[in-house]
Amino acid sequence: MKLLNLIKIAMRSLQKNGMRSFLTMLGIIIGVGSVIALVAIGNGSSQSIQSNIQKLGTNMITIMPEASRDAGVRQGAGSATSLTLSDVGAIQEQVKWVSNVSPVASTQVQVISGNRNWRTSVYGTYPEYFHIRNLSLQAGRLFTVTDGQQLRKVCLVGATVAKELFGSASNVVGRNIRLNNTPFTIIGVLAEKGQSGFGQDQDDIVLAPFATIQSRMLGTTHTSQIYASATSEENVTAAVTAIEKLLRQRHNIMPGAEDDFSIRTMSEIKETLGSVTSALTLLLAAVASISLLVGGVGIMNIMLVSVTERTREIGIRLSVGAKARDILLQFLTESVFLSIIGGLIGVALGMGAAVLVSKMLNWQVVFSTSAVLVSFLFSSAIGVFFGWYPAQKAAKMDPIQALKFD
Amino acid sequence: MNKIIEVQDLRKTFHLDEIKVEALKGIGLEVTEGEFVAVMGTSGSGKSTFMNIAGCLDREFKGKYWLDGIDVTQLSEHQLADIRNKKIGFVFQSYNLLARTTAYENVELPLLYGNIKLSTKQHRETVMEKLADVGLADRYDRYPNQLSGGQQQRVAIARALVSNPAIILADEPTGNLDTRTSYEIMELLQQLNEQGKTILIVTHEQDIAAFTSRKVVFRDGRIVQQQRVDQPKNASRMLQEQLLQEAS
Structure with missing residues (x-):
């Protein structure tokens, strides 16, 4: 029989049972629909996490001192004071896969302007920190190496800090604030970054030259963290290996002994989060696929009823020359x-x-062509798979018995 | 004249659990082209079993059967379906039209299953021509439940004619109809026969058999009587008389 006639016959009988056809389809509609929607939502959240990490800088490397030991009692991570400014210089000079390095000295401060105040974190860094963290300015200028050398009391504020102190982020350059009791001059405002992927307000910070913070606020000589950026995302691993080797050598760590520092990279975090979100997406897709399968069983159920109900029709068709096929x-x-x-x-x-x-x-939702294609093909395959048994039953009917059927 | 149906020593046994029922015990029959034959008999006489075999719906039998010169016993199920499509037109007692399907769509059904190369226009013309032959051209778009019994049977006859078969097999075509409508259907069959169609009908009513040119009587799986009808009754005339009678 011609394909066109086949389609014509099939379409006619579906039309004749419009309501039933629709209800049968409903299972598939819900199944496919939920696969598409859930995969889109899953992919969307995974992508928004990825782009948040991208904002943080995927080639960023963080070096933290290990826990300090006091008579065998270990303190928390980062409590040791093993990282120094000369480590920073050595990394800058000797590791060729590193483009920028900056020490970070941070502390919690109360910032005060007139009758308003706000608790925030202040970070003492090198100017390179801007490049490492992909920061940019909304107004004013960055601090320079000279600012640091001369221990100038200048700072940059994030948008949140500016708003809390002055009500808005505009016209704050040149104004004076106090960090705890030390007066600082605002020389620039950071461009807004919003929340990080981890729910942290990235605009709630104050940046100042490293030496200024170290000597005027903390009174220490070590650095609490070192931030570095690899020349590219691909070179992160090489940079990490080189930094590790260099620091072990500089800290006189014997082969086999534990590092007194730890190195973290964004790509590690990115990979971990990536595998978590893709597992989540897979789980959502699996749940949705089950509903698709249930939809298929619905089709089989209706088709079986339909075959029995239409026994006489089958008999008539066989008598006018329809082949079993x-x-x-x-x-x-x-x-x-x-x-x-x-x-x-x-x-x-x-x-x-x-x-x-x-x-x-x-x-955020992201439509994946493959999810659309796969669920569509899968639903057609379900049609064939679950339609086969009822169709086979119909084709095997004896025309004489079928014609007698009431 | 061509033999349309030729059967020799046709036997059929049903196995119902342990019991064997011999439905046909050696039937021999010939129907030549242009004949109008009535197969008669009480229920259980084997006439329905014979019709199923003649209509190529049942291939489980012993004996010889040629349909329009083709040895049917040699054919596969697939080929039998093709024979039913091209050589046989069925008319049933209960019309057997597809429900919720227009008269036109019912009539075109055999064409959809046959591998006949027809242009869309030829296809439409063929279907409409057959509907016109049975006097229902103006009701082509009606559904079976919008048609009277007689009209439904006419649609069924148009469907039987559409692939221009060698023989029309009608199983009690007037069984569900009143006298007047029965005469109308027989009038139509007589007209088709006059145009050269070979027709075999099954009936247990003598007055219906009287319209045919030959009666074949079945009893207990055997043909017990074959009788040529010398002067077949004219259904048109009977119909006129019936109408006059109803009017008075």
Whole structure:
């Protein structure tokens, strides 16, 4: 039989049972729709996490001192004072995969301007820190090497700090504030970065030259952390290895002994988070696939009922010359049509639902072509798979018995 | 004249659990082109079993059967379906039209299953022509439940005619109809026969058999009587009389 006739026959009988066809499709619609929507939401959240990490700088390397020991009692991570400014210089000079290095001295301070005050973190850094952290200015200028050398009391404030102290982030350059009791002049305002992927307000900071903070605020000589950036994301591993080797040598650590520092990279965090979110997406897809499978069982159920109900029709078709294969193909075409049309509607609804979610909850959604394609193909395959048994049953009917059926 | 149906020593046994029922015990029958034959008999006489075999719906039998010169016993199920499509037109007692399907779509059904190369226009013309032959061209878009019993049977006849078969097999075509409508259907069959169609009908009513040119009587799986009808009754005339009678 011609394919066109087959499609014609199948379409006609689906139309004749419009409501039933729709209800049968509903299972597939919900199945495909939920796969599309959930995968889009999963991919969206994974991508927003990735881009947050990107904002932090994927080639960033953080070096922290290990825990200090006091008579065998170990303190928390970063409590040792083993990292020094000469380590920073050595890394800058000797590790070729590193483009920028900056020591970081940080502390919590109360910033005060007139009758307003705010508790925030102040970071003493080198100017290189801006490049490492991908920071930029909204107004004013950066501090320079000279500012540090002369221990000038200058600082940059984040947008949150500016708003808390002055009500707005504009016209704050040149104003004086106090960090605890030390007066500082604001020379610039950082561009807004918003929340980090970990829920931290990245605008709630004050930056000042490293030497100024170290000598005027902390009174220490070591550095609490070292930030560095690799020349590229690919060179992070090489840079880490080189830094580790260099610092072990400089700190006189014997082979086999533990490091007195630890190195963390953004790509590690990125990979961990990436595997977590992709596992989550997979889980969502699996749950949705089960509903797709249930939809398939629904198709089989309805097709079986339909075959029994239409026994006489099958008898009539056989008597006018339909071959067993024609009957098989007719019922198979019907179930495949149901699942394909259901699949198409499901794709549309799933996308609609995902867009709705992104509008209402302000979540990022990312449509994946492969999810659309796979769930669509899967639903068609379900049509064939679950349609096969009922169709086979129809095709095997004896025309004489079928014609007698009431 | 061509032999349309030729059967020799046709036997059929049903196995119901342990019991064997011999439905046909050696049937021999010939139907030549242009004949109008009535197969008669009480229920259980084997006439329905014979019709199923003649209609190529049942291939589990012993004996010889040629349909329009083709040895049916040698054919596969697939080929039998093709024979049913091209050589046989069925008319049933209960019309057997597809429900919720228009008259036009019912009539075109055999064309959809046959591998006949027809242009869309030829296809449409063929279907409409057959509907016109049975006087229902203006009701092509009606559904079976919008048609009377007689009209439904006409649609079924149009469907039987559409692939221009060698023979029309009608199983009690008037069984569900009142006298007047029965005459109408027989009038139509007589007209088709006059145009050269070979027709075999099953009936247990003598007055219906009287319209045919030959009666074949089945009893207990055997043909017990074959009788040529010398002066077949004219269904048109009977219909007129019936109408006059109803009017008075």
